[in-house]
């Protein structure tokens with residue numbers, strides 16, 4: 001294991017991500033005794049605060065965002081004692097010097113967590129370098145959005161690499177910190193029974209759905225410049241595609257796993273103006289209702305007419321031997337009828353049914369990996385309905401269903417950032433995204449956006465609380481396939 005760090009510097013320490021995810025995750029690690037004893041956490045942001053005020057805010061964030069019953073005054077006191085604060089305006093070199101002074105020795109045991117708008121990455125890194133904080137031993141964690149297209153992502157990566165080597169750059173995709181996402185790797189490579197079937201000879205198609213009921217959640221400024229394709233598909237969904245489709249890595253280590261993922265990302269068939277209408281659908285939610293409650297449309301929420309998509313469905317292909325002819329249907333949207341994130345693998349039907357003469361039909365097996373709201377793995381098998389079968393054999397689909405909450409009831413469900421922050425602290429980059437992966441992801445996404453622009457394709461309205469525009473249904477139905485709901 002690499003050295004554990006003793007100073008974690010958190011940019012954006014007063015922001016939403018820090019309050020809702022990072023501080024509660026660090027608290028969770030502390031409560032399990034997983035933080036190094038001497039770890040200091042230095043928060044920075046523009047707001048002028050001192051240590052005491054920052055600790056007070058952090059305490060309020062913990063009380064608000066930790067799962068019920070998990071907050072303990074004793075642990076909070078220990079945890080808050082680790083926190084320090086340095087106000088920092090990135091246009092002020094003196095503020096970086098103040099930060100340098102608070103850190104002390106930048107070359108030993110330091111990790112920096114940057115979550116900032118794409119345009120601020122370079123000035124922030126330059127500021128760090130100017131204050132002597134760009135020691136090549138520093139671990140640099142980068143939170144999305146890492147650019148808005150391939151070009152801007154390269155600029156950010158170049159700015160980072162001017163001072164920090166790739167092996168110390170930890171690009172975060174919080175989906176990789178989710179337990180079920182890692183379980184997908186275990187399911188595929190710790191069991192014998194799936195791998196021989198995991199290819200175009202036996203899999204008919206794959207569906208990946210990331211449906212959210214939430215709308216903008218006060219993030220309109222960011223989201224309106226991004227849209228569902230760049231906010232969700234470019235990162236989280238393509239990472240899921242890569243993990244489902246990759247070849248078995250030779251080892252569960254950072255190089256082997258990421259080498260296999262990037263091959264998949266590079267094999268994604270480019271979507272061009274010639275086929276973009278047949279392979280993608282975009283939508284934007286209009287007024288509707290979720291759980292019986294009326295909700296406003298996107299334009300009303302954002303206060304102007306916008307052409308940003310809040311829904312996207314894509315029929316993707318991976319051009320290699322294993323996946324020849326297997327469509328990967330991806331869809332994600334805000335203001336869907338339910339929160340549901342799942343990977344759905346549909347196998348092919350049996351080659352010949354011996355039951356046809358007895359009036360029974362078989363249905364192809366399905367593997368459903370649920371990520372949210374509950375973590376589950378379900379295998380749908382055909383079974384015989386009990387009975388004497390004098391009118392013929394009756395077959396029925398029966399689920400082999402493992403709710404992970406029950407199977408591992410002795411384990412607390414962790415926030416994805418707990419895993420990632422611990423790996424950052426301990427220096428294991430396996431669950432972080434390498435530069436070549438991010439760039440392959442952007443290259444594919446840029447192609448889709450260029451094709452939309454060339455064809456003048458804008459989002460079609462869908463009522464909030466529905467599964468997107470009807471064209472998204474047609475996208476799969478044309479192939480004789482229904483979305484799994």
Ligand code: BG6
Nearest residue numbers: 144174212214231232236341372
């Ligand atoms: C973020 C997106 O990366 O992921 C958000 O910016 C989205 O728009 C969120 O809501 C979804 O994450 P999760 O873990 O709730 O599925």
